[in-house]
Amino acid sequence: MPDTAVEWDRYDAVLFDLDGVVTPTAEVHMHAWEAMFTAFLTERSAHDGTVYPPYTERDYFEYVDGKPRYDGVRAVLASRGITLPEGSPDDPPTAETVMGLGNRKNEAFTTILETDGVVAYPGSVTLIEELHRRGKKLAVVSSSRNAPAVIAAAGLTGDFDFVMHGGLAAELHLPGKPAPDTFGHAAEELGATNERSVVLEDAINGVAAGRAGHFGLVIGVDRGAGADALRGAGADVVVGDLAELVAGSRG
Incomplete structure (x- = not known):
């Protein structure tokens, strides 16, 4: 057989x-995560002077893939030694909280989905x-x-x-x-x-x-x-x- x-x-x-x-749509999620974390880590480096490893595709498979969104945020932040407040599910995408970053990623995903369809x-x-x-x-x-x-x-x-x-x-x-x-x-x-x-x-x-x-x-x-x-x-x-x-x- x-x-x-x-x-x-x-x-x-x-x-x-x-x-x-x-x-x-896994590819759409990957692009949305990359866009969000690349921008966040760049801004964070400029703010505190720490050089953080860039977000890569490996991070997606190791820390994000298959997990609930906020769990993925926590895992990537932990891999860079970054601690943020948890925040609330209602946090705006601009908030520098775990849930704010998750909502920022979701905003990027929704935009791509609405524009390109699936x-x-x-x-x-x-x-x-x-x-x-x-x-x-x-x-x-x-x-x-x-x-x-x-x-x-x-x-x-x-x-x-x-x-x-x-x-x-x-x-x-x-x-x-x-x-x-x-x-x-x-x-x-x-x-x-x-x-x-x-x-x-x-x-x-x-x-x-x-x-x-x-x-x-x-x-x-x-x-x-x-x-x-x-x-x-x-x-x-x-x-x-x-x-x-x-x-x-x-x-």
């Missing part, structure tokens, strides 16, 4: 991460259609508060039975990835157990969440994190495109 063959009949629910799995990966749409044909329940499980807007922009609102996003997770007091709680809640909402659910993730933190929750199958989607890293975090299968799961599926 090829590595990408999935016996879908063994599972009741399929839980998709959004950015980088269903839509190519189109789902064709291979992901192919898999979603195949899973509908098989009668599976589908959910999006994203750390981003923007998930509903991204799904709507991609024209996929009617394709998912449940959407777990960062705002809802905060309301429910569920810890974000790499904790498995958001995936577990989504499975429960779909009437499935963890053992009868599949997790699809492109982020190391997301794959780790799937493994920690003992889900029936954890599939890594390599959009840049690296196949070895995804397997090391607990992925049972790694693909480069979700269409591979249709071509290799059986059952």
